[in-house]
Amino acid sequence: MQWLKRLLGKDDMFFDLLEAGTEEAKASVDFFGRYLQTIASGGSLTNLDELIHSRRKEKRIRHQMTEALSRTFVTPLDREDIEALSFALYRIPKQVEKIVERISIYPGRMPHDAFQRQAALMLQAADALITMVKQLRHSAGIEKIRETNDRLQFAEGEADKVMLGLLKDLYNGDCSAKELVILGEIYEMIEQAIDRCRNAGNIVVQVALKSS
Numbered sequence: 010m011q012w013l014k015r016l017l018g019k020d021d022m023f024f025d026l027l028e029a030g031t032e033e034a035k036a037s038v039d040f041f042g043r044y045l046q047t048i049a050s051g052g053s054l055t056n057l058d059e060l061i062h063s064r065r066k067e068k069r070i071r072h073q074m075t076e077a078l079s080r081t082f083v084t085p086l087d088r089e090d091i092e093a094l095s096f097a098l099y100r101i102p103k104q105v106e107k108i109v110e111r112i113s114i115y116p117g118r119m120p121h122d123a124f125q126r127q128a129a130l131m132l133q134a135a136d137a138l139i140t141m142v143k144q145l146r147h148s149a150g151i152e153k154i155r156e157t158n159d160r161l162q163f164a165e166g167e168a169d170k171v172m173l174g175l176l177k178d179l180y181n182g183d184c185s186a187k188e189l190v191i192l193g194e195i196y197e198m199i200e201q202a203i204d205r206c207r208n209a210g211n212i213v214v215q216v217a218l219k220s221s
């Protein structure tokens with residue numbers, strides 16, 4: 010009977026892995042916020058072990074998900090949706106790690122307020138995403154998931170406005186050409202991290218629609 014149990018699988022296993030992946034994505038966003046606060050207060054954070062650990066854990070969760078899908082015949086959600094959501098979650102801490110690495114080697118003037126405004130919106134998006142993924146387990150229904158997704162979409166929309174304003178200030182400021190290029194790229198990288206939260210949220214909405 011053990012082979013039959015493995016074949017049919019357990020609903021909780023997939024929800025557990027999706028929720029764990031979302032928590033690790035949120036952990037990377039939390040780290041980013043603390044990182045910015047540290048450098049804004051004049052400190053330096055050269056030890057990125059916490060962020061690296063979160064990335065490795067997210068990678069391990071994704072591998073577990075891939076293995077579980079390959080060994081299980083019946084899944085609580087369409088396996089393509091599980092795979093798509095798992096991959097979307099995996100990309101969030103990967104992007105955050107790239108941002109932190111880029112900021113850590115930037116030698117110019119650090120626009121702390123600008124980064125922190127973007128980080129606050131990234132945190133809002135990650136918080137909403139956690140709620141949405143947890144709602145899947147409890148079959149919360151499309152309306153509740155849409156309500157939460159509205160919060161995520163709002164954060165993403167505000168992030169677009171903030172980045173446009175930051176780029177405008179950058180273009181009209183007195184920074185050097187090198188600073189303009191580097192800071193512009195970092196602003197866009199942070200925006201991309203928020204976009205990845207939005208993309209994961211869109212997958213959750215699609216899953217909920219199928220179940221409604």
